[in-house]
Amino acid sequence: MSPLQPRKDDSQTTGSESAHSLTKGSVIEVDVKSLKVDDLCDAEPEPFKLYNFLFRRHLYRPKDLDAIATRRSVFDDPHLAPHYWPKPEYENIHRFDVNARWSAREERALLRKIDWKVMLWAAISFSALNLDRGNLSQANSDNFLPDLKMTTNDYNLGNTVFRLAFLCAELPSQLVSKRLGPDRWIPMQMSAWSIVTMAQFFLTGKTSFLVCRALLGFLQGGFIPDLILYLSYFYTKYELPFRLALFWISSNVCSIFGSFLAVGVLRMRGVHGKEGWRMPPSPTQTKTWFRPKGWFTDREEYIATTRVLRDDPTKGDMHNREGLSIGRLWTCVCDYDMWPLYIIGILFGIPSATPGSYLTISLRNLGFSTINTNLLTIPSSVGNMISTAAITIVSENFNDRSFTSMSENVWMLPFLIALRTLPDKVNPWRFYVSDKTYC
The missing domain is CATH 1.20.1250.20 (MFS general substrate transporter like domains)
Known part of the structure; x- marks a missing residue:
């Protein structure tokens, strides 16, 4: 069998000769002898950076589009594979094949x-x-x-x-x-x-x-x-x-x-x-009465399923109709490593929320017409897109997320002070510039 060809097995098993799951309680048996691991891609993909995408796009172009793009994962280790094998109820398990290989050209077309x-x-x-x-x-x-x-x-x-x-x-x-x-x-x-x-x-x-x-x-x-x-x-x-x-x-x-x-x-x-x-x-459930041919071919379904599980095997430990348990929720709550992220999620956006919510009311009170008020909200949206791209580039080049993200508040502070200290009777355009730059 060619290394670029998947098995044509549509049964509700793993669809693989090299590794298969047999339900015997919670035990999964893996056929170790037929694992093929000598034709895998060991190199990690170039991490995406907006600067590179804009100015050095050649970094994301594979040198050989016909080279195997299948990356090594835990499924290629006979000792680890049984611990990460998708559960039998996983909706894409019939398209999962650890021996499937695909080229960079195929992966790019699928993406x-x-x-x-x-x-x-x-x-x-x-x-x-x-x-x-x-x-x-x-x-x-x-x-x-x-x-x-x-x-x-x-x-x-x-x-x-x-x-x-x-x-x-x-x-x-x-x-x-x-x-x-x-x-x-x-x-x-x-x-x-x-x-x-x-x-x-x-x-x-x-x-x-x-x-x-x-x-x-x-x-x-x-x-x-x-x-x-x-x-x-x-x-x-x-x-x-x-x-x-x-x-x-x-x-x-x-x-x-x-x-x-x-x-x-x-x-x-x-x-x-x-x-x-x-x-x-899911990638293997795109066929329906109004879309009889589906979105993907059988070959593409093998690639779409196997590449995602190779990248993150934990995506196979639940199926897409499986509810969350109270125990799993409590585990997340008790995970103190996640607490800073929870705090950021609660506090994110507070400084800019109020000026943004009251911008149209403020502009109307300053004498702008209804039409002009709505049109004047457009420049800030364009500016927000530009600043988001700029902050992303800075964050990637310095390889820092925390301090770069906190710089948003430093940027906002002088304009917040200006909004607070501007006199009651102020030039409408001065107020507009301060408010929109702040937001």
């Missing part, structure tokens, strides 16, 4: 297909979330609060209710996603919050406003980690960081689009007397 069919729609889904989250700020530019006979304090309360509901929904959403599968739960979330968003047309006052904010927060909580979990089914740890960078940049693109969209929608003020998708569960 491009995943980018277009999985990553693109993940970014569009995330943009839909941000478009919905940003519409309240845009509505504020068109006398939203006076129309509903609400005050700024009511708006503050609505934001608080939204964030509390969002936070409270994070863990339950993850539990539901892990049990149903993100491929089912994510479309359900999007459909639910779309209905509530459309219902905002019928807001009449403070009570209906607060109810809508609570429902939206609860329905949107957990969406981002759900989507990232889904992406991890298709990408390795070397490929996912760059895709997540694009994932977050898509929110800025959405903000720009939303601002232009708001300009058109808010021009409809006075009209009629009113103020102005299905996801595949």
Whole structure:
């Protein structure tokens, strides 16, 4: 059998001659003699760096596209393989073959297909979330609060209710996603919050406003980690960081689009007397009645499954319809190595959240028109994309994450002081520059 050819075995076993699992209690037997380990790629891939991608892209071009790209993993060690073997319920186990070999050309073609069919729609889904989250700020530019006979304090309360509901929904959403599968739960979330968003047309006052904010927060909580979990089914740890960078940049693109969209929608003020998708569960489950041929060939399914498990064998210890247990959750809570990350997650974004939330109200109070207020939010989104790329390059070149990330607060401090000390009657453009540079 050619080293570049996988076994054509579609049975619900490992699909491999070299290593196979036999369920005898919790024991997995591995055929050690037929393991082939002399034709594997030992070199680790070049870690992705934005600077290299922009200016030294040749580093990411393989010298020989027909060379074997299959990388060595724990599955090639007969003593370690049984401990990392995927559980029998793992949905892709019939496409896992430790003797499968593929070329750099095949892997690159598969990765491009995943980018277009999985990553693109993940970014569009995330943009839909941000478009919905940003519409309240845009509505504020068109006398939203006076129309509903609400005050700024009511708006503050609505934001608080939204964030509390969002936070409270994070863990339950993850539990539901892990049990149903993100491929089912994510479309359900999007459909639910779309209905509530459309219902905002019928807001009449403070009570209906607060109810809508609570429902939206609860329905949107957990969406981002759900989507990232889904992406991890298709990408390795070397490929996912760059895709997540694009994932977050898509929110800025959405903000720009939303601002232009708001300009058109808010021009409809006075009209009629009113103020102005299905996801595949895994790489081997893309075939369905409306997509009979699926996204990938059998060969590509072997590569997609085996490369992900070789990169991270722990992805095979749960299947995509397996719920989380209380014991696993408690283990995560007790892992003190994760506590700094939890703290960062809680504190992240606090300094810039308030100026960003009140920008449109502030600009309207300074005398800018509704249309100009929405258009003036666009430069900051472009600047945010540029600064994100710049900070990423600095972080990669100095190989530092903590101090580079903390520099955000140092950058914000002088502009926060300026916003606090500016006189009551100030040139609108001076305030705008201070606020937008701060955000």
